[in-house]
Amino acid sequence: MMNLEWYRIFMHTARCQNLTKAAQELHITQPSVSYAIKQMEEALGMKLFHRQSKGVALTVEGQALLQYVEQSFALLESGHKHLHNLKQLHEGEIRIGASDSLIKHLLLPQLNAYHQAYPGIRIRLSHGKTPDITKRLIEGEIDCAVLHLPMDDPKLSIEPLAVLEDCFVVGEAYDELKNHSLTMKELASLPLILLSPGSRTRIFVEQWFADQGFQVKPDIELGSVDLLSEFARLGYGAAFISRSFVREELQNGKLFELKLIDPLPPRWIGFAVRRDMKLSMAADAFVQLLRTSSEGMK
Structure with a gap:
Protein backbone atom coordinates (compact mmCIF):
# COMPACT_ATOMS: atom_id res chain seq x y z
CA MET A 1 0.00 0.00 0.00
CA MET A 2 1.27 3.47 -0.88
CA ASN A 3 2.10 5.64 2.13
CA LEU A 4 2.09 9.29 1.08
CA GLU A 5 4.15 10.34 4.10
CA TRP A 6 6.94 7.94 3.06
CA TYR A 7 7.17 9.66 -0.30
CA ARG A 8 7.21 13.10 1.29
CA ILE A 9 10.07 12.06 3.57
CA PHE A 10 11.86 10.42 0.61
CA MET A 11 11.64 13.65 -1.44
CA HIS A 12 12.99 15.88 1.32
CA THR A 13 15.79 13.43 2.10
CA ALA A 14 16.77 13.25 -1.57
CA ARG A 15 16.93 17.04 -1.79
CA CYS A 16 18.84 17.51 1.47
CA GLN A 17 21.09 14.44 0.97
CA ASN A 18 21.14 14.23 4.74
CA LEU A 19 18.77 12.53 7.19
CA THR A 20 19.21 15.12 9.93
CA LYS A 21 18.57 18.10 7.63
CA ALA A 22 15.54 16.36 6.17
CA ALA A 23 14.18 15.78 9.68
CA GLN A 24 14.66 19.46 10.52
CA GLU A 25 12.75 20.54 7.39
CA LEU A 26 9.94 18.10 8.17
CA HIS A 27 9.89 18.95 11.92
CA ILE A 28 10.27 15.30 12.90
CA THR A 29 13.10 13.32 14.47
CA GLN A 30 16.02 11.87 12.53
CA PRO A 31 15.14 8.28 13.60
CA SER A 32 11.64 8.82 12.19
CA VAL A 33 13.16 9.75 8.82
CA SER A 34 15.48 6.77 8.87
CA TYR A 35 12.69 4.38 9.82
CA ALA A 36 10.31 5.68 7.14
CA ILE A 37 12.95 5.24 4.42
CA LYS A 38 13.73 1.74 5.66
CA GLN A 39 10.03 0.83 5.59
CA MET A 40 9.66 2.28 2.09
CA GLU A 41 12.70 0.39 0.76
CA GLU A 42 11.41 -2.86 2.23
CA ALA A 43 7.96 -2.32 0.73
CA LEU A 44 9.42 -1.56 -2.72
CA GLY A 45 12.04 -4.32 -2.48
CA MET A 46 14.96 -2.09 -3.51
CA LYS A 47 17.45 0.38 -2.10
CA LEU A 48 16.73 4.05 -2.71
CA PHE A 49 19.76 5.61 -0.98
CA HIS A 50 23.45 4.90 -0.59
CA ARG A 51 24.36 5.47 3.06
CA GLN A 52 27.54 7.59 3.25
CA SER A 53 29.60 8.96 6.11
CA LYS A 54 28.32 12.52 5.69
CA GLY A 55 24.84 11.83 4.37
CA VAL A 56 23.00 9.86 1.73
CA ALA A 57 22.91 9.75 -2.09
CA LEU A 58 20.23 8.40 -4.37
CA THR A 59 20.68 5.07 -6.04
CA VAL A 60 19.84 4.74 -9.75
CA GLU A 61 16.42 3.47 -8.71
CA GLY A 62 16.01 6.35 -6.26
CA GLN A 63 16.85 8.87 -8.98
CA ALA A 64 14.26 7.28 -11.28
CA LEU A 65 11.63 7.50 -8.56
CA LEU A 66 12.40 11.08 -7.48
CA GLN A 67 11.22 12.75 -10.69
CA TYR A 68 7.80 11.09 -10.37
CA VAL A 69 7.52 11.95 -6.68
CA GLU A 70 8.38 15.61 -7.32
CA GLN A 71 5.84 15.81 -10.15
CA SER A 72 3.20 14.17 -7.99
CA PHE A 73 3.69 16.54 -5.05
CA ALA A 74 3.74 19.52 -7.40
CA LEU A 75 0.44 18.34 -8.85
CA LEU A 76 -1.01 17.86 -5.38
CA GLU A 77 0.13 21.34 -4.41
CA SER A 78 -1.53 22.76 -7.53
CA GLY A 79 -4.70 20.88 -6.66
CA HIS A 80 -4.64 22.22 -3.11
CA LYS A 81 -4.11 25.77 -4.39
CA HIS A 82 -6.95 25.38 -6.88
CA LEU A 83 -9.32 24.17 -4.14
CA HIS A 84 -8.29 27.11 -1.99
CA ASN A 85 -9.05 29.51 -4.84
CA LEU A 86 -12.42 27.83 -5.39
CA LYS A 87 -13.21 28.17 -1.70
CA GLN A 88 -12.22 31.84 -1.68
CA LEU A 89 -14.18 32.39 -4.94
CA HIS A 90 -11.04 33.47 -6.80
CA GLU A 91 -11.72 30.79 -9.41
CA GLY A 92 -14.66 28.70 -10.63
CA LEU A 164 -43.84 41.14 -13.27
CA GLU A 165 -46.63 43.54 -14.17
CA ASP A 166 -47.62 43.13 -17.81
CA CYS A 167 -49.29 45.61 -20.11
CA PHE A 168 -50.19 46.31 -23.73
CA VAL A 169 -48.22 49.16 -25.30
CA VAL A 170 -48.65 51.06 -28.57
CA GLY A 171 -46.93 53.91 -30.38
CA GLU A 172 -48.05 57.34 -31.59
CA ALA A 173 -50.15 55.77 -34.36
CA TYR A 174 -52.70 54.87 -31.67
CA ASP A 175 -52.69 58.27 -29.98
CA GLU A 176 -56.50 58.39 -29.99
CA LEU A 177 -56.57 55.54 -27.44
CA LYS A 178 -54.56 57.40 -24.78
CA ASN A 179 -57.58 58.48 -22.74
CA HIS A 180 -59.79 55.51 -23.52
CA SER A 181 -60.26 52.43 -21.35
CA LEU A 182 -60.53 49.39 -23.58
CA THR A 183 -62.86 46.44 -23.20
CA MET A 184 -61.57 42.96 -23.89
CA LYS A 185 -63.40 42.99 -27.20
CA GLU A 186 -61.80 46.26 -28.25
CA LEU A 187 -58.36 45.03 -27.23
CA ALA A 188 -58.79 41.72 -29.07
CA SER A 189 -59.75 43.60 -32.23
CA LEU A 190 -56.44 45.47 -32.35
CA PRO A 191 -53.46 44.09 -34.29
CA LEU A 192 -51.59 42.17 -31.60
CA ILE A 193 -47.83 41.72 -31.36
CA LEU A 194 -46.89 38.73 -29.22
CA LEU A 195 -43.87 36.61 -28.42
CA SER A 196 -43.51 33.42 -30.44
CA PRO A 197 -45.52 30.30 -29.45
CA GLY A 198 -44.25 28.08 -26.65
CA SER A 199 -43.01 30.83 -24.35
CA ARG A 200 -44.55 31.16 -20.89
CA THR A 201 -45.45 34.77 -21.70
CA ARG A 202 -47.33 33.74 -24.84
CA ILE A 203 -49.16 30.96 -23.00
CA PHE A 204 -50.10 33.37 -20.22
CA VAL A 205 -51.62 36.05 -22.44
CA GLU A 206 -53.50 33.53 -24.60
CA GLN A 207 -54.94 31.94 -21.46
CA TRP A 208 -55.95 35.38 -20.14
CA PHE A 209 -57.90 36.09 -23.33
CA ALA A 210 -59.40 32.57 -23.31
CA ASP A 211 -60.63 33.00 -19.72
CA GLN A 212 -62.61 35.99 -20.95
CA GLY A 213 -64.01 34.04 -23.90
CA PHE A 214 -61.68 35.37 -26.61
CA GLN A 215 -59.42 33.35 -28.86
CA VAL A 216 -56.84 35.67 -30.35
CA LYS A 217 -54.49 35.29 -33.27
CA PRO A 218 -51.56 37.72 -33.31
CA ASP A 219 -50.72 39.69 -36.42
CA ILE A 220 -47.00 39.58 -35.59
CA GLU A 221 -45.02 36.98 -33.67
CA LEU A 222 -41.50 37.88 -32.54
CA GLY A 223 -38.71 36.26 -30.57
CA SER A 224 -37.49 39.11 -28.39
CA VAL A 225 -38.84 41.84 -26.14
CA ASP A 226 -36.77 44.47 -27.95
CA LEU A 227 -38.51 43.63 -31.23
CA LEU A 228 -41.92 43.72 -29.55
CA SER A 229 -41.17 47.21 -28.29
CA GLU A 230 -39.81 48.40 -31.64
CA PHE A 231 -42.74 47.14 -33.70
CA ALA A 232 -45.20 48.69 -31.26
CA ARG A 233 -43.32 52.00 -31.44
CA LEU A 234 -43.50 51.92 -35.24
CA GLY A 235 -47.29 51.56 -35.11
CA TYR A 236 -47.77 47.91 -36.09
CA GLY A 237 -50.14 47.21 -33.21
CA ALA A 238 -50.36 46.54 -29.48
CA ALA A 239 -47.48 44.59 -27.96
CA PHE A 240 -47.89 42.48 -24.82
CA ILE A 241 -44.88 43.17 -22.64
CA SER A 242 -43.80 43.54 -19.02
CA ARG A 243 -44.01 47.14 -17.90
CA SER A 244 -40.55 47.16 -16.32
CA PHE A 245 -39.01 46.09 -19.65
CA VAL A 246 -40.21 49.26 -21.40
CA ARG A 247 -40.09 51.72 -18.50
CA GLU A 248 -37.75 54.10 -20.33
CA GLU A 249 -39.89 54.11 -23.51
CA LEU A 250 -43.02 54.80 -21.46
CA GLN A 251 -41.31 57.66 -19.65
CA ASN A 252 -39.99 59.35 -22.78
CA GLY A 253 -43.30 58.97 -24.66
CA LYS A 254 -42.09 56.63 -27.39
CA LEU A 255 -44.71 54.15 -26.16
CA PHE A 256 -47.81 54.48 -24.04
CA GLU A 257 -49.75 51.89 -22.11
CA LEU A 258 -53.29 51.00 -23.05
CA LYS A 259 -55.81 51.34 -20.24
CA LEU A 260 -57.84 48.19 -19.72
CA ILE A 261 -61.23 47.77 -18.04
CA ASP A 262 -60.22 44.21 -17.10
CA PRO A 263 -56.71 44.53 -15.60
CA LEU A 264 -54.02 41.94 -16.20
CA PRO A 265 -53.04 39.82 -13.18
CA PRO A 266 -49.41 40.00 -12.02
CA ARG A 267 -46.96 37.22 -12.77
Whole structure:
Protein backbone atom coordinates (compact mmCIF):
# COMPACT_ATOMS: atom_id res chain seq x y z
CA MET A 1 0.00 0.00 0.00
CA MET A 2 1.27 3.47 -0.88
CA ASN A 3 2.10 5.64 2.13
CA LEU A 4 2.09 9.29 1.08
CA GLU A 5 4.15 10.34 4.10
CA TRP A 6 6.94 7.94 3.06
CA TYR A 7 7.17 9.66 -0.30
CA ARG A 8 7.21 13.10 1.29
CA ILE A 9 10.07 12.06 3.57
CA PHE A 10 11.86 10.42 0.61
CA MET A 11 11.64 13.65 -1.44
CA HIS A 12 12.99 15.88 1.32
CA THR A 13 15.79 13.43 2.10
CA ALA A 14 16.77 13.25 -1.57
CA ARG A 15 16.93 17.04 -1.79
CA CYS A 16 18.84 17.51 1.47
CA GLN A 17 21.09 14.44 0.97
CA ASN A 18 21.14 14.23 4.74
CA LEU A 19 18.77 12.53 7.19
CA THR A 20 19.21 15.12 9.93
CA LYS A 21 18.57 18.10 7.63
CA ALA A 22 15.54 16.36 6.17
CA ALA A 23 14.18 15.78 9.68
CA GLN A 24 14.66 19.46 10.52
CA GLU A 25 12.75 20.54 7.39
CA LEU A 26 9.94 18.10 8.17
CA HIS A 27 9.89 18.95 11.92
CA ILE A 28 10.27 15.30 12.90
CA THR A 29 13.10 13.32 14.47
CA GLN A 30 16.02 11.87 12.53
CA PRO A 31 15.14 8.28 13.60
CA SER A 32 11.64 8.82 12.19
CA VAL A 33 13.16 9.75 8.82
CA SER A 34 15.48 6.77 8.87
CA TYR A 35 12.69 4.38 9.82
CA ALA A 36 10.31 5.68 7.14
CA ILE A 37 12.95 5.24 4.42
CA LYS A 38 13.73 1.74 5.66
CA GLN A 39 10.03 0.83 5.59
CA MET A 40 9.66 2.28 2.09
CA GLU A 41 12.70 0.39 0.76
CA GLU A 42 11.41 -2.86 2.23
CA ALA A 43 7.96 -2.32 0.73
CA LEU A 44 9.42 -1.56 -2.72
CA GLY A 45 12.04 -4.32 -2.48
CA MET A 46 14.96 -2.09 -3.51
CA LYS A 47 17.45 0.38 -2.10
CA LEU A 48 16.73 4.05 -2.71
CA PHE A 49 19.76 5.61 -0.98
CA HIS A 50 23.45 4.90 -0.59
CA ARG A 51 24.36 5.47 3.06
CA GLN A 52 27.54 7.59 3.25
CA SER A 53 29.60 8.96 6.11
CA LYS A 54 28.32 12.52 5.69
CA GLY A 55 24.84 11.83 4.37
CA VAL A 56 23.00 9.86 1.73
CA ALA A 57 22.91 9.75 -2.09
CA LEU A 58 20.23 8.40 -4.37
CA THR A 59 20.68 5.07 -6.04
CA VAL A 60 19.84 4.74 -9.75
CA GLU A 61 16.42 3.47 -8.71
CA GLY A 62 16.01 6.35 -6.26
CA GLN A 63 16.85 8.87 -8.98
CA ALA A 64 14.26 7.28 -11.28
CA LEU A 65 11.63 7.50 -8.56
CA LEU A 66 12.40 11.08 -7.48
CA GLN A 67 11.22 12.75 -10.69
CA TYR A 68 7.80 11.09 -10.37
CA VAL A 69 7.52 11.95 -6.68
CA GLU A 70 8.38 15.61 -7.32
CA GLN A 71 5.84 15.81 -10.15
CA SER A 72 3.20 14.17 -7.99
CA PHE A 73 3.69 16.54 -5.05
CA ALA A 74 3.74 19.52 -7.40
CA LEU A 75 0.44 18.34 -8.85
CA LEU A 76 -1.01 17.86 -5.38
CA GLU A 77 0.13 21.34 -4.41
CA SER A 78 -1.53 22.76 -7.53
CA GLY A 79 -4.70 20.88 -6.66
CA HIS A 80 -4.64 22.22 -3.11
CA LYS A 81 -4.11 25.77 -4.39
CA HIS A 82 -6.95 25.38 -6.88
CA LEU A 83 -9.32 24.17 -4.14
CA HIS A 84 -8.29 27.11 -1.99
CA ASN A 85 -9.05 29.51 -4.84
CA LEU A 86 -12.42 27.83 -5.39
CA LYS A 87 -13.21 28.17 -1.70
CA GLN A 88 -12.22 31.84 -1.68
CA LEU A 89 -14.18 32.39 -4.94
CA HIS A 90 -11.04 33.47 -6.80
CA GLU A 91 -11.72 30.79 -9.41
CA GLY A 92 -14.66 28.70 -10.63
CA GLU A 93 -17.67 29.07 -12.87
CA ILE A 94 -21.43 29.55 -12.65
CA ARG A 95 -23.86 28.32 -15.34
CA ILE A 96 -27.13 30.24 -15.52
CA GLY A 97 -30.12 29.78 -17.81
CA ALA A 98 -32.83 32.34 -18.55
CA SER A 99 -34.66 34.01 -21.41
CA ASP A 100 -32.96 36.92 -23.16
CA SER A 101 -35.50 39.38 -21.77
CA LEU A 102 -35.02 38.21 -18.18
CA ILE A 103 -31.24 38.34 -18.56
CA LYS A 104 -31.33 41.90 -19.88
CA HIS A 105 -34.09 43.45 -17.81
CA LEU A 106 -33.95 41.50 -14.54
CA LEU A 107 -30.68 39.59 -14.08
CA LEU A 108 -28.12 42.07 -15.41
CA PRO A 109 -27.81 44.11 -12.18
CA GLN A 110 -27.24 40.93 -10.17
CA LEU A 111 -24.74 39.62 -12.73
CA ASN A 112 -22.84 42.91 -12.60
CA ALA A 113 -22.75 42.87 -8.81
CA TYR A 114 -21.55 39.26 -8.79
CA HIS A 115 -18.89 39.91 -11.44
CA GLN A 116 -17.56 42.91 -9.53
CA ALA A 117 -17.42 40.93 -6.27
CA TYR A 118 -15.86 37.81 -7.84
CA PRO A 119 -14.06 38.79 -11.06
CA GLY A 120 -12.24 35.46 -11.20
CA ILE A 121 -15.49 33.48 -11.53
CA ARG A 122 -16.42 32.65 -15.10
CA ILE A 123 -20.09 33.38 -15.82
CA ARG A 124 -21.71 31.16 -18.44
CA LEU A 125 -25.16 32.24 -19.66
CA SER A 126 -27.48 30.18 -21.83
CA HIS A 127 -30.78 31.51 -23.09
CA GLY A 128 -34.04 29.85 -24.05
CA LYS A 129 -37.70 29.51 -23.22
CA THR A 130 -38.75 28.30 -19.78
CA PRO A 131 -39.36 24.65 -20.84
CA ASP A 132 -35.93 24.47 -22.51
CA ILE A 133 -34.17 26.07 -19.55
CA THR A 134 -35.95 23.75 -17.12
CA LYS A 135 -34.85 20.71 -19.13
CA ARG A 136 -31.23 21.85 -19.11
CA LEU A 137 -31.36 22.38 -15.35
CA ILE A 138 -32.81 18.91 -14.69
CA GLU A 139 -30.17 17.34 -16.94
CA GLY A 140 -27.37 19.13 -15.06
CA GLU A 141 -26.26 21.36 -17.94
CA ILE A 142 -26.76 24.52 -15.85
CA ASP A 143 -26.58 25.28 -12.12
CA CYS A 144 -29.43 27.76 -11.77
CA ALA A 145 -32.43 28.79 -13.86
CA VAL A 146 -34.42 32.00 -13.77
CA LEU A 147 -37.88 31.32 -15.13
CA HIS A 148 -41.53 32.25 -15.25
CA LEU A 149 -43.79 30.85 -12.54
CA PRO A 150 -45.82 28.83 -11.82
CA MET A 151 -43.46 25.92 -12.21
CA ASP A 152 -43.81 22.68 -10.29
CA ASP A 153 -41.28 19.87 -10.60
CA PRO A 154 -40.33 17.53 -7.72
CA LYS A 155 -36.71 17.54 -8.90
CA LEU A 156 -36.38 21.30 -8.47
CA SER A 157 -36.25 23.70 -5.55
CA ILE A 158 -38.01 26.88 -6.71
CA GLU A 159 -38.14 30.26 -4.97
CA PRO A 160 -39.92 33.48 -6.02
CA LEU A 161 -37.63 36.25 -7.18
CA ALA A 162 -39.65 39.17 -8.56
CA VAL A 163 -43.12 40.13 -9.67
CA LEU A 164 -43.84 41.14 -13.27
CA GLU A 165 -46.63 43.54 -14.17
CA ASP A 166 -47.62 43.13 -17.81
CA CYS A 167 -49.29 45.61 -20.11
CA PHE A 168 -50.19 46.31 -23.73
CA VAL A 169 -48.22 49.16 -25.30
CA VAL A 170 -48.65 51.06 -28.57
CA GLY A 171 -46.93 53.91 -30.38
CA GLU A 172 -48.05 57.34 -31.59
CA ALA A 173 -50.15 55.77 -34.36
CA TYR A 174 -52.70 54.87 -31.67
CA ASP A 175 -52.69 58.27 -29.98
CA GLU A 176 -56.50 58.39 -29.99
CA LEU A 177 -56.57 55.54 -27.44
CA LYS A 178 -54.56 57.40 -24.78
CA ASN A 179 -57.58 58.48 -22.74
CA HIS A 180 -59.79 55.51 -23.52
CA SER A 181 -60.26 52.43 -21.35
CA LEU A 182 -60.53 49.39 -23.58
CA THR A 183 -62.86 46.44 -23.20
CA MET A 184 -61.57 42.96 -23.89
CA LYS A 185 -63.40 42.99 -27.20
CA GLU A 186 -61.80 46.26 -28.25
CA LEU A 187 -58.36 45.03 -27.23
CA ALA A 188 -58.79 41.72 -29.07
CA SER A 189 -59.75 43.60 -32.23
CA LEU A 190 -56.44 45.47 -32.35
CA PRO A 191 -53.46 44.09 -34.29
CA LEU A 192 -51.59 42.17 -31.60
CA ILE A 193 -47.83 41.72 -31.36
CA LEU A 194 -46.89 38.73 -29.22
CA LEU A 195 -43.87 36.61 -28.42
CA SER A 196 -43.51 33.42 -30.44
CA PRO A 197 -45.52 30.30 -29.45
CA GLY A 198 -44.25 28.08 -26.65
CA SER A 199 -43.01 30.83 -24.35
CA ARG A 200 -44.55 31.16 -20.89
CA THR A 201 -45.45 34.77 -21.70
CA ARG A 202 -47.33 33.74 -24.84
CA ILE A 203 -49.16 30.96 -23.00
CA PHE A 204 -50.10 33.37 -20.22
CA VAL A 205 -51.62 36.05 -22.44
CA GLU A 206 -53.50 33.53 -24.60
CA GLN A 207 -54.94 31.94 -21.46
CA TRP A 208 -55.95 35.38 -20.14
CA PHE A 209 -57.90 36.09 -23.33
CA ALA A 210 -59.40 32.57 -23.31
CA ASP A 211 -60.63 33.00 -19.72
CA GLN A 212 -62.61 35.99 -20.95
CA GLY A 213 -64.01 34.04 -23.90
CA PHE A 214 -61.68 35.37 -26.61
CA GLN A 215 -59.42 33.35 -28.86
CA VAL A 216 -56.84 35.67 -30.35
CA LYS A 217 -54.49 35.29 -33.27
CA PRO A 218 -51.56 37.72 -33.31
CA ASP A 219 -50.72 39.69 -36.42
CA ILE A 220 -47.00 39.58 -35.59
CA GLU A 221 -45.02 36.98 -33.67
CA LEU A 222 -41.50 37.88 -32.54
CA GLY A 223 -38.71 36.26 -30.57
CA SER A 224 -37.49 39.11 -28.39
CA VAL A 225 -38.84 41.84 -26.14
CA ASP A 226 -36.77 44.47 -27.95
CA LEU A 227 -38.51 43.63 -31.23
CA LEU A 228 -41.92 43.72 -29.55
CA SER A 229 -41.17 47.21 -28.29
CA GLU A 230 -39.81 48.40 -31.64
CA PHE A 231 -42.74 47.14 -33.70
CA ALA A 232 -45.20 48.69 -31.26
CA ARG A 233 -43.32 52.00 -31.44
CA LEU A 234 -43.50 51.92 -35.24
CA GLY A 235 -47.29 51.56 -35.11
CA TYR A 236 -47.77 47.91 -36.09
CA GLY A 237 -50.14 47.21 -33.21
CA ALA A 238 -50.36 46.54 -29.48
CA ALA A 239 -47.48 44.59 -27.96
CA PHE A 240 -47.89 42.48 -24.82
CA ILE A 241 -44.88 43.17 -22.64
CA SER A 242 -43.80 43.54 -19.02
CA ARG A 243 -44.01 47.14 -17.90
CA SER A 244 -40.55 47.16 -16.32
CA PHE A 245 -39.01 46.09 -19.65
CA VAL A 246 -40.21 49.26 -21.40
CA ARG A 247 -40.09 51.72 -18.50
CA GLU A 248 -37.75 54.10 -20.33
CA GLU A 249 -39.89 54.11 -23.51
CA LEU A 250 -43.02 54.80 -21.46
CA GLN A 251 -41.31 57.66 -19.65
CA ASN A 252 -39.99 59.35 -22.78
CA GLY A 253 -43.30 58.97 -24.66
CA LYS A 254 -42.09 56.63 -27.39
CA LEU A 255 -44.71 54.15 -26.16
CA PHE A 256 -47.81 54.48 -24.04
CA GLU A 257 -49.75 51.89 -22.11
CA LEU A 258 -53.29 51.00 -23.05
CA LYS A 259 -55.81 51.34 -20.24
CA LEU A 260 -57.84 48.19 -19.72
CA ILE A 261 -61.23 47.77 -18.04
CA ASP A 262 -60.22 44.21 -17.10
CA PRO A 263 -56.71 44.53 -15.60
CA LEU A 264 -54.02 41.94 -16.20
CA PRO A 265 -53.04 39.82 -13.18
CA PRO A 266 -49.41 40.00 -12.02
CA ARG A 267 -46.96 37.22 -12.77
CA TRP A 268 -43.98 35.93 -10.81
CA ILE A 269 -40.41 35.21 -11.81
CA GLY A 270 -38.51 32.62 -9.79
CA PHE A 271 -35.17 30.90 -9.68
CA ALA A 272 -34.66 27.16 -9.49
CA VAL A 273 -31.89 24.72 -8.60
CA ARG A 274 -31.86 20.95 -8.48
CA ARG A 275 -32.79 19.36 -5.17
CA ASP A 276 -30.39 16.42 -5.55
CA MET A 277 -27.28 18.36 -6.61
CA LYS A 278 -25.07 20.32 -4.24
CA LEU A 279 -24.17 23.66 -5.75
CA SER A 280 -20.56 24.63 -6.28
CA MET A 281 -19.31 27.42 -4.05
CA ALA A 282 -19.46 29.83 -7.00
CA ALA A 283 -23.04 28.87 -7.82
CA ASP A 284 -24.10 28.98 -4.17
CA ALA A 285 -22.72 32.51 -3.84
CA PHE A 286 -24.81 33.62 -6.82
CA VAL A 287 -27.97 32.01 -5.43
CA GLN A 288 -27.38 33.76 -2.10
CA LEU A 289 -27.05 37.04 -4.00
CA LEU A 290 -30.39 36.38 -5.72
CA ARG A 291 -32.04 35.63 -2.38
CA THR A 292 -30.66 38.83 -0.86
CA SER A 293 -31.67 40.99 -3.79
CA SER A 294 -35.10 39.39 -4.27
CA GLU A 295 -36.66 41.48 -1.48
CA GLY A 296 -35.90 44.65 -3.36
CA MET A 297 -37.13 43.21 -6.66
CA LYS A 298 -40.56 42.10 -5.43
